[in-house]
Structures are given as structure tokens and as C-alpha cells.
Amino acid sequence: MHLIKGLVIYQGLMIGRARKLEPVSWDLPATHISPSSITAEIKSLEDAIHSLAKTIELQFNELKGSEEEKAILSSHLLILKDPELISQVKDSISKNLVPAAVAIQQVFSQVQEHFKNLSNDFLAQREADYRDVEQRLLLELTGKQQEVLHNWAADQIAILKEATPSWVSAFAYYKVPAYCSEQGSLTSHASILSRALKIISITDLAELWEKVSENEKIILDALNGKVIIDPDISTLQYYEKLNANYHKPEEPVIMEKDSPIKTKDGHRIILRCNLDPLSDLNEPTKLNADGVGLYRTEFLYLGKDELPSEDYQFSIYKQVAELIAPHSVVIRTFDLGGDKLSHLIPSAPEDNPYLGNRGIRFSLSHKDVFKTQIRAVLRAAIYGKVKLMFPMVKDYQDYLQAKEIVEECKTELQKENIPFAQNLPLGVMIEIPSAALCAEELAENCDFMSIGTNDLVQYTLAADRNNSALSDYYITHHPAVLKLMMLTLQAGNKYEKPVSICGEMASQPQYVPLLIGMGFKELSVGTSAFLRCKKIIRHCDKELFNLIENTDLGHLDSIENLIFEQLKPYYKF
Numbered sequence: 001m002h003l004i005k006g007l008v009i010y011q012g013l014m015i016g017r018a019r020k021l022e023p024v025s026w027d028l029p030a031t032h033i034s035p036s037s038i039t040a041e042i043k044s045l046e047d048a049i050h051s052l053a054k055t056i057e058l059q060f061n062e063l064k065g066s067e068e069e070k071a072i073l074s075s076h077l078l079i080l081k082d083p084e085l086i087s088q089v090k091d092s093i094s095k096n097l098v099p100a101a102v103a104i105q106q107v108f109s110q111v112q113e114h115f116k117n118l119s120n121d122f123l124a125q126r127e128a129d130y131r132d133v134e135q136r137l138l139l140e141l142t143g144k145q146q147e148v149l150h151n152w153a154a155d156q157i158a159i160l161k162e163a164t165p166s167w168v169s170a171f172a173y174y175k176v177p178a179y180c181s182e183q184g185s186l187t188s189h190a191s192i193l194s195r196a197l198k199i200i201s202i203t204d205l206a207e208l209w210e211k212v213s214e215n216e217k218i219i220l221d222a223l224n225g226k227v228i229i230d231p232d233i234s235t236l237q238y239y240e241k242l243n244a245n246y247h248k249p250e251e252p253v254i255m256e257k258d259s260p261i262k263t264k265d266g267h268r269i270i271l272r273c274n275l276d277p278l279s280d281l282n283e284p285t286k287l288n289a290d291g292v293g294l295y296r297t298e299f300l301y302l303g304k305d306e307l308p309s310e311d312y313q314f315s316i317y318k319q320v321a322e323l324i325a326p327h328s329v330v331i332r333t334f335d336l337g338g339d340k341l342s343h344l345i346p347s348a349p350e351d352n353p354y355l356g357n358r359g360i361r362f363s364l365s366h367k368d369v370f371k372t373q374i375r376a377v378l379r380a381a382i383y384g385k386v387k388l389m390f391p392m393v394k395d396y397q398d399y400l401q402a403k404e405i406v407e408e409c410k411t412e413l414q415k416e417n418i419p420f421a422q423n424l425p426l427g428v429m430i431e432i433p434s435a436a437l438c439a440e441e442l443a444e445n446c447d448f449m450s451i452g453t454n455d456l457v458q459y460t461l462a463a464d465r466n467n468s469a470l471s472d473y474y475i476t477h478h479p480a481v482l483k484l485m486m487l488t489l490q491a492g493n494k495y496e497k498p499v500s501i502c503g504e505m506a507s508q509p510q511y512v513p514l515l516i517g518m519g520f521k522e523l524s525v526g527t528s529a530f531l532r533c534k535k536i537i538r539h540c541d542k543e544l545f546n547l548i549e550n551t552d553l554g555h556l557d558s559i560e561n562l563i564f565e566q567l568k569p570y571y572k573f
């Protein structure tokens, strides 16, 4: 058995067999064609372009997600229909007397080289777009992808070195349910498409290609970001049970959708969704969620060729505010820094980026960029029920500085006669231990708090959240973490300010009963975890509170016994 941790692109769970998809080799023989074959080669090029364009258009029309996914496909379509590029390929066929596939490679590699030399994040993405269109065109021309995917078995999980949008689109077409890849990032086009097309997926799995063999049994735990290769019997049994529960709910899930979000003994729990500008904005409404508890905005700044303007941001926030109304949406100001750097905002290299200029610190040190965003939110807030939240606040002083900038923006908008929301509620994320320890002062002054467990665990236990080698140290349910969460909740209760949890902990089934039993009444979870969480909430009862009351939450052993033994009936049913 071997376990590798990675980043979840799209949540789900699958037990199956590995099918490794070698990067398609395009070492085409350096053959030449006779002048009499020129017309035929040009015809097959035109056919391939035509058929690929049709596929992309079809995918474009089927995509119900955000504009972002459509933009990827449109950019591919533009490349494919670029008359200059096509005529260069045709010229290469007729002048160099090479087959269409070789001509495509020659022309596209020149373009890619050009982008590589201009390297920055955005252009690197353009280079990837060209590489991808080239791949798709070659696959179309040679029929190779169909060859690999057309007889895909239902229990096969695709293993890739790196996913490309062309692989992901083909997975959707050939009904490949899940994949995992060694390299990749959550914001790549391939990942964006995977989410839009709802393909269960994990990436950033170190040494995956080497560690997994063809046809080997694997578990893709895209609920917790793990791939387990050759699982032992007890692990397999555990996941088989979990899988049965995870997949069964098709009908109960539909029923779940309309049932009230209450515990068995009638306590109303507020359950919201976490969203970002890349997600499907219709999901919270479809799920009957109580709104959006975390709307991450940093993706508006990543992989772009220019900083998002106030008007552009206004239109994005207005859209989400209108769609989510009458429920509220908590817009979090951009959390840049750490591992999320925008090439558009210069920042000095740091030895410890996670302990560096990140979140609210980054915003306060880039006041113009920050003000642009706040103005956009203030303007959009009149179109729905919007709240503004600051990430990575260390204490009240950070909050105060951010609040002063909000006031400054209000004064400006007033002077400019631009309509805006006068009473925009302001809140903070509790994700640094100091903020939890000083939560009373924050609770007294701000309008709401939301616990970001992803970072709170990382900073409390000094264990990098992205370092899979430290996964044994990254203990979400550690007593130190629970203590900080309780301090925050008590502070919120004292000043009657709502406290929500928007970190991944709230999306993980085994923690939901614990959180409810600890007294949390507001959770915000990933859309794919929503109905499962709701189902668990509806299983919670009075006995749960007794169980938690009688547990010593100061010791890891007793917490683990509570979660993994006593609370099992609440999340495994």
C-alpha cells in the first residue's frame, strides 16, 4: 500500500484500476510527400480543423458553468481558426513537401517558442493553449485519442503525468469518470474544465507515475486529496463502505435538497457554499443553500494579462450578488501572496511566503489594488445581500486598517455621486492563531467571523498545508486547533456575532458532527460536499451533544476516539 497526497480539483470518490495514459508521442518520421499528395494532405488538415472546431463548439454550447470555462474554449477556437496560422501550415505542406501532421508541429513549435521567450505567467498559459490546440489537432488527424479512450471500462481511473484541456474534454466525451495527475495546479485550464465537466480529479501527486503500475488497484479519495495505491484489506473495506454511502445517495440526495437544514432534534443550522469566480454560480440555488459563505476573489488576479478593473470586478460581484439574493454572499478580499502570486503585482521573493506578505497584509501594502476591489464590492452590494471579509487578519489592528480603507472608499464614491451600499457588513477570517486568541476584540468590533481551518491548522501546528511529507503533522482535529476554534465561538457568542467555519474541515464528513456538537451553527462548504453535509446534519441529535460534553477535548487520543469511533454513526450510515 502506498499513499500520496495531492490537491483536489473536483471532489468525489472512486475505487478502481489504474490506466496509465502515456503522453502521446509525436515523434513523426521525417518523411516527405510527393507533390501529387499535397492536395490530399491539405484536405485532411482542413477536415481535422473542421471536425475539431465542431467538437469545441459543441462543448462550448454544453458548458453551463461560468464565463471562464467558455473563455478557454473560445481561445482554442480562435487559435484553430487563425487564418494566418492555417496558411502557414498549408505553405509548409506544399513548400517543404511534408505530411500535414509534421507541418502542424513545425508551425506550432515556432509559435510556442515565441511565447516561451517572452515568458511570464500569462504568456506561459498562452503557450500551453497553443500546445493544447496542436495536440488536439494531431489527435484528430491521427485518431489516436479515440483509439485509447473509446473502450474505457467503467472501473478505470486515468493516470496522467499532466492533464491538458484536450484530455479533460475527451474524458467528458468518452465518459472517463476520474483521473489523477502527477503535475498540475488548481487554476490551470485543465483543472477549470475538470470542475466544469464534473470529473473527479486530484493533481500534484508526487511520483505518481513511477509509483503506480498499469491495472493496479487504486483508491481516488478526492474528498480528502489522497490517492491510495494497492490498498490493504482494511483500507479497502473502509473505502468500499464509504463509497457505497457516497454513491447511493442519488435519490436521498434529491430528497435532501428540499428538506430543511435542521438537526434531528430541530436545531436550524445555516449551511452555505464556498465559491470562486471559476465555479458554477447557479449551484447554491440548485442546492437550496443558505447563500455563499466564502467567495474567493484571488482567481480574478491570477493568470490574467491585466489587473481586473473596478468595472469588471463590479460586474462579477453584481452577478453573484443578484444570483444569490435573497441570501447573502460573503466576498473575501483577495488573498494573494503565499503560493498565490500575481505576476501583475510585483512582490519581492520571500524565504517563507506563507509567513510573509499574504492576505490582508498584501492588500494593505498595495492600497490602490485593494481600493479598486473595495469600491467594486461597495457598488455591487446594492444589488443583493453582500458582506465583505478580510483574510489573514492577525488581530484587531489589521481589521481597523482595512475598515479605514473601506471608509475612505465610501467617502470617494459619495463625492463622485456613485451609488453604493452604506452599510456593508465587515467580517474577518480567523485563520491565524493570534486572531483566535484575540477573538474577543475582533468580535466586539466586526460584524461576523469565519474560521479558515485550512490555514488555522497550518499555522497552529507549523505544518505547511501543501507539503504532503508533513501530512502526519497537519492534524485538523488537534486539541490546539479545537481550543482556538472554541475561543472564537465563545467570543462570537459573547458579542452576539455569528461565527462560521469555511475551511475544508466543514466539508469533511467525519468532522461535521463534531463541529455541530461543539456548538457551531454556521458552516460553509464546497458545493460537491453540500448535500452530504446536510444529510449528516440531519442525523445529528441530542445524544451527540452529550457525547462531546463527556469527551476531554484537551487530548488527541480522546478526540480521535470520539471522532473515529463514537461519532461514526453520525457520518457513516
Ligand code: PEP
Binding pocket: 294, 296, 335, 431, 451, 452, 453, 454, 455, 456, 502, 503, 504
Ligand atoms: C482557510 O484557510 O481555511 C480558507 C478557507 O482559506 P483558503 O483555503 O483560501 O486559504
Ligand code: MG
Binding pocket: 391, 431, 452, 454, 455
Ligand atoms: Mg486561508
